[in-house]
Each structure stands twice: as C-alpha cells, then as structure tokens.
Amino acid sequence: MRTVVRFVSAFALGALALTTGNASAETYVVSPDGLGDFPTIQAAVDSIESGDVIELADGEFTGDGNRDVVVPAVDVTIRSVGGDPEACYLNCEGSARAEHRGFRFSATGGGNATLEDVGIMGGYTSSNGGGIWVEGAAPTIVNCIFYACTAEGSGAKGGGLYISDMGNPLVQDCFFMENSGIYGAGISVLDAAGIFERCVIKDNEAPGTALAGGVYAAALDDPLEFRDCEIVSNSAGRAGGVRLYGPGAKLVDCLVARNEALTQYAGGVWLQGGEITGCTIVDNEASERGGNVTCYAGTGTLTNCIIAFSGSSDGLYVDAPSYIPTISCCDVYGNAGDDYGGSIADQTGLDGNISEDPQLCDMGMEDYRLYDTSPCLPGGNGCGVQMGAYGQGCESPVEEARWGAIKAIFR
Numbered sequence: 001m002r003t004v005v006r007f008v009s010a011f012a013l014g015a016l017a018l019t020t021g022n023a024s025a026e027t028y029v030v031s032p033d034g035l036g037d038f039p040t041i042q043a044a045v046d047s048i049e050s051g052d053v054i055e056l057a058d059g060e061f062t063g064d065g066n067r068d069v070v071v072p073a074v075d076v077t078i079r080s081v082g083g084d085p086e087a088c089y090l091n092c093e094g095s096a097r098a099e100h101r102g103f104r105f106s107a108t109g110g111g112n113a114t115l116e117d118v119g120i121m122g123g124y125t126s127s128n129g130g131g132i133w134v135e136g137a138a139p140t141i142v143n144c145i146f147y148a149c150t151a152e153g154s155g156a157k158g159g160g161l162y163i164s165d166m167g168n169p170l171v172q173d174c175f176f177m178e179n180s181g182i183y184g185a186g187i188s189v190l191d192a193a194g195i196f197e198r199c200v201i202k203d204n205e206a207p208g209t210a211l212a213g214g215v216y217a218a219a220l221d222d223p224l225e226f227r228d229c230e231i232v233s234n235s236a237g238r239a240g241g242v243r244l245y246g247p248g249a250k251l252v253d254c255l256v257a258r259n260e261a262l263t264q265y266a267g268g269v270w271l272q273g274g275e276i277t278g279c280t281i282v283d284n285e286a287s288e289r290g291g292n293v294t295c296y297a298g299t300g301t302l303t304n305c306i307i308a309f310s311g312s313s314d315g316l317y318v319d320a321p322s323y324i325p326t327i328s329c330c331d332v333y334g335n336a337g338d339d340y341g342g343s344i345a346d347q348t349g350l351d352g353n354i355s356e357d358p359q360l361c362d363m364g365m366e367d368y369r370l371y372d373t374s375p376c377l378p379g380g381n382g383c384g385v386q387m388g389a390y391g392q393g394c395e396s397p398v399e400e401a402r403w404g405a406i407k408a409i410f411r
Contacts, residue, residue, distance in 0.1 A: 025051040029081070032059035032066075040065025041078070041090075050075045050111055056118060058087040067092040067100045067123075073109035073137050079116035085145040085175075086119060092131075094124030094150070101125055101149070107136030107165065119145040126153035128188070129162030130179065136165035143173045151181035151188075157216065158188030159204065167192040168222070176201045176214075184216025184243070186234065193222035193248065199229045206236035209263050212243040217274070219248035227252045228389075237263040239270035240284060245298070249274035253389045255368060256281045256292075265289035265296070265317065267310060271325060272298035280306045280368050280388040282360070290317030291336055295344075300325040306358045306376055306388035307332045307339075314341030327351065329383035331358050331376050352383035361394040369393020 028037040030044050036057065038044035042065040044054045058081060061067075067090055071078070080088035094100035102120035105113060123130040130149035132141070146160035159181030163169060171194065176186040185204035187196075201214040213234030217224055224246075231241045231254060240259035243266070244251060256268045256279060268284035269276065271293055281292045291310025293302070296319045307315045307330060315335030318324055321343045329352040332339045339355055340346050348355040359374040361367040369390040370376055376387035 027053040027055060029055050029057060031057040032061050042069050045069060045071055048076050052076055054078045055081045056088050058082050061090045062093060066090055067102060069103045071103055071105050071113045073107050073111055074113060075111035077114040080118050083117045085117050085143060089119030089121055091121055092123040094122055099125050101129055101133060102131050104133045104135060105137040105139045112138045112140065114140045115144060116142045119147065120149065121147040123149035125151050126156060128157045130158065130181065131160045134163040134167040134169050136167050138168040140170045141174060146176045147178055149179045155183065156181055157183040157190060159185045161187045163189040163192040163194055169194045171199060172197045174199045177203050179204045181206055182210045184212045186214045188216040189224055190218050191220060193219060193224050196226045196229055201229065201231045202233050204234045209237035212236055212239045213241065213259060215242045217242065217244050217249045219246040221248050223248050225250045225252060226254055229254045231256045233258045235260045235262055239266040241268045243270040244274035245272040247273055251276045251279050253278045255389050257283050259284045261286035263287060266294035268292040271295045271300040273300055275301045276305055278304045278389060280390060282306060282308045283311060283363060285311035286313045288313055289342065290314055292316065295319060295323055295325045297323060299323055302327045302330055304385050304387050305330045308334050308358055309363065310335040313337045315339045316344065317341040318344035327353060329385055329387060331356060331387050333357060354381055358388065367393065371396055
C-alpha cells in the first residue's frame with residue numbers, strides 16, 4: 001500500500017509541476033482586420049514570451065507588420081485558427097519596387113519557433129528567400145503553402161524558402177508551388193541542414209540558364225534530407241528538379257518526375273556528392289546530358305532507385321571518368337537516349353542493377369506505384385529490395401477464359 005501511495009504522490013507532484021510550468025503560457029489572436037489581441041503579427045511576436053501561442057484568424061493578412069515578420073529563436077507557435085493554409089495566408093504584395101517576404105526566422109534567442117497551417121504568397125526579393133528566410137535558426141514549419149514567391153537577382157536563392165548560416169529546420173507536409181528563383185526556385189539550402197518530410201515541390205521555375213527549378217540543396221557534413229517528397233513538374237535551365245550537392249545531402253523515398261532542364265543537363269537530378277535512396281526518377285527531360293540524372297563534378301550514390309522513361313537524353317549521364325557514382329540495386333530502363341551515357345559504362349548486371357520495365361501502374365495518370373509482377377518489388381530482383389519510392393499499387397489484369405480456348409487445349 002505504501003508503494004502505491006508513493007507512486008500516486010509522485011505522479012500528482014509531476015502533474016502539478018507540469019501545470020505550474022505552463023501556467024504563464026498565453027494564446028493571443030491576431031485578425032486580418034487588426035481587431036484581435038494585437039494589431040499585426042509582428043506586434044504579437046514582439047510582445048510574447050516563450051511558450052506563448054499566436055493564432056491567426058482566417059483571411060488575408062496584408063501590409064506592414066503582416067509581412068517581413070522577424071521571428072526570434074524562442075519557443076513561440078504561430079498557427080492559423082482553422083488549420084487551413086488556403087484560408088489563412090500572408091499576401092506579401094512584393095515587387096521589384098517594394099520588396100517584401102513573409103517571415104524571417106532569426107537565430108537570436110535560445111529556442112525554436114513553430115509555424116503551422118499558414119500560407120505565404122506574393123513575396124519578392126532581389127536577394128534570398130522570397131517567401132521565408134531561415135537564417136541560422138531551427139524552426140518547425142508544418143502544413144504551410146509557399147505560393148508565387150520570387151527571389152530575383154544575381155545569384156538570388158530560394159524563391160519559396162531559403163535556409164542559410166547553419167540553419168536546421170524541420171519542414172513537414174508543406175507545398176511549394178509556382179515560385180521562381182535563380183538558384184532553387186522552390187527551395188534553396190546553402191551550407192545549412194534540415195529535414196523535409198512529405199512535401200510537394202511543384203511547378204516552380206528557375207528561368208533562363210538558372211539552376212534548380214525545384215530544390216537547390218548544398219550541404220556539407222550535417223544531414224539535409226528530403227524524405228517521401230514529390231518533386232514534380234519544375235523547370236530550370238539546368239537541373240529541372242533537384243541539384244543535390246555535398247555528402248550530407250540526401251533524397252530518400254522521393255518521386256522526381258516530369259521536370260525539365262531547358263537549356264542544358266539534368267532534367268531530374270544533378271547529383272554532386274549526395275545520396276539518392278529508394279527514389280522513383282522518371283519522365284524527366286533535358287536538352288542534353290542526362291534526362292533523368294546527371295553526375296557532374298563529384299561522385300554520389302544511387303541505391304534502390306528506378307531511373308526510367310526520360311523524355312529526352314540519357315537516363316544516367318556521367319560528366320567525366322573521375323566522377324563515376326556508386327550505383328547499386330537500381331532499375332535503369334527505357335530512357336530516350338542510352339540508359340547510361342557519358343563516362344559511365346552500362347551497369348546492368350553489376351551490383352544488383354537491372355534494366356527491365358518497372359511496370360508502373362499508370363504513368364500517364366501519374367500513378368507511379370508498381371504492378372504485382374514488377375521486377376522492382378522485393379520478390380522480383382536479386383537484391384530482394386523494393387526499387388523506387390512506391391510499392392505495389394495494382395494487379396495485372398486476368399484474361400477471361402473462353403470455352404473455345406479451353407477445349408483447344410485438350411485437342
């Protein structure tokens with residue numbers, strides 16, 4: 001009995017301490033019409049304490065104080081009341097004459113901010129980070145939309161999102177759509193880290209000879225990972241989908257499809273020292289040298305991938321003999337040029353690599369799952385692994401047996 005009493009007492013004290021610790025936390029509401037607890041988002045951020053929550057009422061936030069919001073590294077949460085980033089968004093109304101972005105997360109402070117369920121549109125900068133700039137901070141960004149934001153200028157990076165100065169955010173379930181930039185129209189990460197999970201990076205454009213329509217990812221040793229993401233229908237002069245640079249940069253279980261390099265190479269991925277694991281890289285195009293993947297000026301690793309059906313040029317192109325990537329347990333098949341081009345020899349039959357129709361359910365309808373008879377399922381290849389980002393999603397049709405055909409068997 002004494003043991004039970006001591007346990008209950010300890011539990012009660014812990015609960016009391018938890019309640020007391022959160023007692024000072026407050027929730028404040030900011031409305032687009034300025035009639036909430038604070039007139040603007042910036043006014044709320046400047047007044048809160050660690051642990052507080054700022055809830056944004058649904059509607060369009062505009063004007064000073066509701067754009068160019070500087071958020072220090074403190075434990076504050078900024079979220080929409082309704083949880084819908086299409087209904088609660090910042091319209092930055094940025095232009096070449098009046099540059100504005102949505103948020104800048106600063107490293108000043110001792111905590112990590114959170115942004116949830118908010119849209120950012122119409123940001124414009126001639127430098128970096130048209131929508132959001134993460135400058136050395138480690139915020140969590142969840143279920144946000146980055147739409148029609150621009151980083152335009154010599155060397156401008158990150159039309160939608162720019163991460164710099166050893167920043168290390170966690171970005172989950174976000175959409176990056178119709179943004180533009182010179183280096184990384186959707187997302188640009190330079191000498192920083194971060195984890196991106198289940199994000200969609202689509203219809204972003206790096207115009208002219210610019211680089212990386214979807215993602216410009218440059219990492220040194222710290223992990224910069226994109227997991228379960230869709231990088232689709234982006235365009236650039238070079239690297240239509242992704243430029244992956246540095247040993248810490250990784251694509252894991254991602255779809256890279258329908259991207260285009262308009263003037264040079266790497267329709268899907270420009271690989272330069274990073275790692276690509278379990279990805280489906282299909283239906284990308286380049287004017288030359290690597291419709292799906294180009295390995296350029298640096299080695300890299302490709303494992304358990306599908307690299308297929310490039311609309312133009314080779315499936316996997318290697319720039320020079322000293323830059324041969326490590327490729328194992330991949331299916332490289334059906335590309336418009338050669339499956340392997342440049343300085344790399346055909347890898348079929350080596351290290352578990354195959355060249356067979358991956359049997360995608362319906363590429364025309366953007367269904368990249370596999371038929372039950374696919375060689376990319378674990379039971380269909382010598383590596384015993386799933387190749388590509390998706391498993392079985394459809395079954396081979398069963399032909400109806402006709403009576404005449406059955407009788408013919410026994411004749």
